[in-house]
Amino acid sequence: MAEFVKAAKTDEIAPGQSKMLEVNGKKIAIFNVAGSFYAIDDTCSHRGGSLSQGMIEGEKVTCPWHGAVFDIRSGEVLGPPAPKGVACYNVRVDGVQIEVEI
Numbered sequence: 197m198a199e200f201v202k203a204a205k206t207d208e209i210a211p212g213q214s215k216m217l218e219v220n221g222k223k224i225a226i227f228n229v230a231g232s233f234y235a236i237d238d239t240c241s242h243r244g245g246s247l248s249q250g251m252i253e254g255e256k257v258t259c260p261w262h263g264a265v266f267d268i269r270s271g272e273v274l275g276p277p278a279p280k281g282v283a284c285y286n287v288r289v290d291g292v293q294i295e296v297e298i
Contacts, residue, residue: 200288200295207292209233214257216248220298224285227268229255233289235296236271237282240264247282 201219209215209228216225216238223238225248238248245261255268264278271284286297 198297200286200297202293203235203296204294205292206233206289206294209294212252214248214250214252216246219296222298224296225257226287226294226296227252227257229268233287233294234268235285235287236266236268239282240266240278241273241280241282242278 203217203219204215204226209226211228211230214225214227216223224235225238227234238246240247240259242262242264245259247257247259250257250260256265257268258265262277265275267274271282273281288295
């Protein structure tokens with residue numbers, strides 16, 4: 197059964213930035229898009245690049261290794277060479293605490 201777990205505090209991730217966190221043994225990238233928080237798998241489905249280290253443009257992140265593009269809000273792949281999207285996780289903010297559903 198999925199449950200929300202504490203992942204970070206809102207002031208740890210500035211707008212337009214991201215952070216990789218290990219939550220229950222999973223590497224998850226948390227993004228702040230204009231004050232809204234999103235969480236997807238941190239590992240690119242192409243060759244394993246860290247998406248939290250990628251370039252963020254609006255609601256898209258580009259893998260730093262080979263340039264695959266993903267939608268931060270859904271994990272959907274938007275551009276090659278990634279063959280498929282990555283998992284997306286529900287996020288909620290409780291006060292200043294960001295929680296991710298795992």
